[in-house]
Amino acid sequence: MPNLNFLFEILEKRAVSGDEQAFSTFIVDYVLKRRSEWKVLPEVYFGGDFHDNIILKFGNPRTVVFAHMDTIGFTSRYENQLVPVGGPDVEDGDALVGEDAMGPIACKVKVQDGMLTHDFPRGIMPGTNLSYEQNITVEDGFIQAAYLDNRLGVYNALRLCEDLEDGVVVFSTYEEHGGGSVPFLMKYVYEKWGVKQALISDITWVTEGVRHHEGVAISLRDKFIPRKVFTDKIVRLAEESGIPYQLEVEGAGGSDGREVQMSPYLVDWCFIGAAEDNVHTPYEKVSLKDLEAMIQLYKYLMTRL
The missing domain is CATH 2.40.30.40 (Peptidase M42, domain 2)
Known part of the structure; x- marks a missing residue:
């Protein structure tokens, strides 16, 4: 099960789009204190030209994970x-x-x-x-709070860091209000380490086809369309893993995946995240079972992509 005490701690942090500095500093401090306990000691890039964004580089990366730090407000x-x-x-x-x-x-x-x-x-x-105002409740297999989007994506990315041997983890800014940081971040990761695959650690919607307690959602498309050969590979690996998952197909919405696709680099990407009710309200609601499936699938995929 998720470490709820740490999750509660990051849910209490505020970071409206464009005002991520305090939360970014919190994550950097956490990483610098904890990274010696992780399987691989990452290189940490932050501050200066990176503004409030953070890049963690582990081993010989093939895939980058993006998790946006900002919220609506x-x-x-x-x-x-x-x-x-x-x-x-x-x-x-x-x-x-x-x-x-x-x-x-x-x-x-x-x-x-x-x-x-x-x-x-x-x-x-x-x-x-x-x-x-934050009001967190956990009952009947659910967590309900403000800003599960995207505190759960950040939490998933930090949990991934514990065992990650090869990969890049990026904490981005501005996503909720039009984006803008990811093209720079993708350029840096692509040119410095040749990474050509990206996963988007974010939270999606409960719909008629994506339901609570049925696993993490693998998005085959939203308003933007990732390359099918890559999403097919993700689905094959998810099936092989035995971890519960659902397939999402939408015609609206977007994420940092849009920013990857709009960058000047040909990078495959896929959005993978738990689904929530009451989107962009103080009462966002996610299944703890789906959150655990999200964490486990990211750990599985990052060793095989």
Whole structure:
């Protein structure tokens, strides 16, 4: 089963798109403290030209795993207005938290005629980012919380690091609000180590064809279409592994996979992740069985791709 204490710790971290620095620093500190306990000691690239992105290089890599650190959220504007970051599925009364130069903030969203405002008793400094207040519950085989997308993808990537011998793990930024960091990161990984395969460690949707408790979802396509010869190989390996999985086919949505496909390099990619209900709300819900299948399938694939 997943290490829930560590998962709870990263769920409490805030990192609205464009404001990932604190969470990035937390991950770097975790990696530098823990990497001596891992099977292979990785090279760690961060800071400077990497901004808040992180690259971990293990052994002789053939495949890179991308996990985005950022979340959806809100930016304060003027006259108590809020501007969405990414695509939050917000409802009147949702609780938000944040902090500006005058101190901590806890307020609620007001939705009226399509306009978002807050009810904090003082003005919030323009440009302050606010996140959903976190409320984690674990019961009946599920975890429910804000920002399972993509804290679970980050958690999976860090669990992968424990046993990884050959591979690259990348923690990226901006994914929820249009992307932008992955083409640079893909260029670096491709040119420095010749890596031409990518897996996207992210969370997808429960639909009529992807259900709770039936395994990790292997996405054959969303709005963007990876190369079929590569997704066929992923499915063959998943079948060979005996790890529960489901096949996803969608016509909308995207991920860091889009950014890989739009980079100036021919890199095969596939999105593999557990599915959630209540997407982009404070109540995202994922099966713990599906999360465990995600962790195990990544470990299996990275030794065979």
